[in-house]
Amino acid sequence: MNSAPYPRIEVDPPNDYPLYRSTGLRGPKRPLVPLAQSLSEITGPVFGHERVGPLDHDLTAQHGGDPIGQRIILTGRVLDGDGRPVRGQLVEIWQANAGGKYRHPVDDTSAALDPNFSGAGRCVTDDDGRYRFVTVKPGAYTWQNHPNAWRPAHVHFSLFGTAFVSRLVTQMYFPDDPLFPYDPIYNSVPDDGDRHRLISRFDLDATIPAEALGFSWDIVLRGRHATPFESQEG
Amino acid sequence: MTELLRPTPSQTIGPFFHFALPWTDGGLLVAPDAPGAVHITGQVTDGADQPVIDALVEIWQADPAGHYAHPDDPEPSAFVGFGRVPTDAGGRFDFTTLKPGPVPGPSGSPQAPHLSVSVFARGLLARLSTRIYFPDEIEANASDPVLASVPPARRATLVAVAEGDVLRFDIHLQGEMETIFFAV
Ligand SMILES: [Fe+3]
Numbered sequence: 001m002n003s004a005p006y007p008r009i010e011v012d013p014p015n016d017y018p019l020y021r022s023t024g025l026r027g028p029k030r031p032l033v034p035l036a037q038s039l040s041e042i043t044g045p046v047f048g049h050e051r052v053g054p055l056d057h058d059l060t061a062q063h064g065g066d067p068i069g070q071r072i073i074l075t076g077r078v079l080d081g082d083g084r085p086v087r088g089q090l091v092e093i094w095q096a097n098a099g100g101k102y103r104h105p106v107d108d109t110s111a112a113l114d115p116n117f118s119g120a121g122r123c124v125t126d127d128d129g130r131y132r133f134v135t136v137k138p139g140a141y142t143w144q145n146h147p148n149a150w151r152p153a154h155v156h157f158s159l160f161g162t163a164f165v166s167r168l169v170t171q172m173y174f175p176d177d178p179l180f181p182y183d184p185i186y187n188s189v190p191d192d193g194d195r196h197r198l199i200s201r202f203d204l205d206a207t208i209p210a211e212a213l214g215f216s217w218d219i220v221l222r223g224r225h226a227t228p229f230e231s232q233e234g
Numbered sequence: 235m236t237e238l239l240r241p242t243p244s245q246t247i248g249p250f251f252h253f254a255l256p257w258t259d260g261g262l263l264v265a266p267d268a269p270g271a272v273h274i275t276g277q278v279t280d281g282a283d284q285p286v287i288d289a290l291v292e293i294w295q296a297d298p299a300g301h302y303a304h305p306d307d308p309e310p311s312a313f314v315g316f317g318r319v320p321t322d323a324g325g326r327f328d329f330t331t332l333k334p335g336p337v338p339g340p341s342g343s344p345q346a347p348h349l350s351v352s353v354f355a356r357g358l359l360a361r362l363s364t365r366i367y368f369p370d371e372i373e374a375n376a377s378d379p380v381l382a383s384v385p386p387a388r389r390a391t392l393v394a395v396a397e398g399d400v401l402r403f404d405i406h407l408q409g410e411m412e413t414i415f416f417a418v
Binding site: 221 | 255
């Protein structure tokens with residue numbers, strides 16, 4: 001049995017995944033070395049409102065005009081391993097614009113930049129663990145991984161959780177994307193159920209009539225065994 | 235025992251995070267002229283020994299007394315021992331910080347002073363985790379339970395090298411000198 005405070009549950013993609021070509025020279029070749037969790041691993045930075053400005057959650061309001069694209073509300077709850085809300089948690093996101101273009105010098109795709117859209121957002125979860133962003137739906141984009149390679153539309157997410165071990169950088173997808181079968185990054189998650197949990201769901205309740213479509217996506221961070229359980233075991 | 239929920243899986247940070255994640259002065263945990271400031275620099279390289287110019291490196295550490303800025307520390311520190319920097323065009327990263335004190339290990343025995351490190355990059359589908367130990371802590375390193383748990387031939391990949399006023403810690407994603415990465 002796993003007695004680590006934050007048990008390791010294998011959900012992540014492998015380091016070596018040849019279908020994603022860049023892993024070839026970058027993914028470590030040797031197995032990860034087990035590490036007994038100490039205070040160094042069960043602590044981690046705790047960031048909240050001090051990193052967030054008033055317009056950071058609204059990616060459609062960061063410039064003088066309206067960005068091009070389908071307005072969406074992106075919301076959901078950040079939960080720990082017991083399904084409890086993770087409150088006051090900094091959530092950072094970044095994404096391409098509606099045409100599938102990032103505001104980044106390395107993005108050499110032919111799509112246009114939108115002067116009214118940067119694509120970076122931050123917010124802090126509320127007492128229910130809920131985050132909420134106003135943005136536009138990102139476009140799919142091409143990349144060089146293999147001939148005719150396209151990434152399904154996605155939004156990048158970064159969260160800290162409550163400990164060094166719970167740090168998470170991931171991507172959220174949109175329902176029914178026809179590109180899923182062809183995307184090695186999405187398909188690198190070994191378990192079908194885990195992989196499907198990267199997909200948001202259309203949420204009529206989160207839509208704003210005549211303004212924005214709603215998508216809901218919950219995030220589960222590495223969970224910790226409750227202390228009473230540990231003393232029962234002892 | 236209640237079953238824990240399966241966490242949301244990791245996906246690569248990709249090549250386009252630079253306009254969102256780096257923070258102003260993300261590598262300065264203290265001012266360069268602060269008393270006791272230590273300068274840690276290094277390079278991330280790939281399996282062809284080429285610099286990884288689009289990685290994000292984060293550190294997490296205790297304060298000089300060995301306490302973390304976290305409620306689970308018996309004496310939570312006011313020093314937020316967190317830094318985050320993207321690698322530059324040479325694959326390099328820099329942190330200016332304070333040297334942490336020893337912190338308790340999993341069984342209560344002390345661990346040598348160390349920084350916990352996360353590495354993210356295009357081509358890494360999940361965060362990599364390693365540690366930076368200090369070269370002047372010969373005795374503490376010799377009795378550190380984590381250093382003791384790794385193959386002796388690879389132990390040196392976890393210890394910074396003193397180069398004048400700076401500590402150098404290179405991160406080799408692959409190759410002969412592949413850095414030890416932990417399953418945390
Ligand atoms: Fe992307």
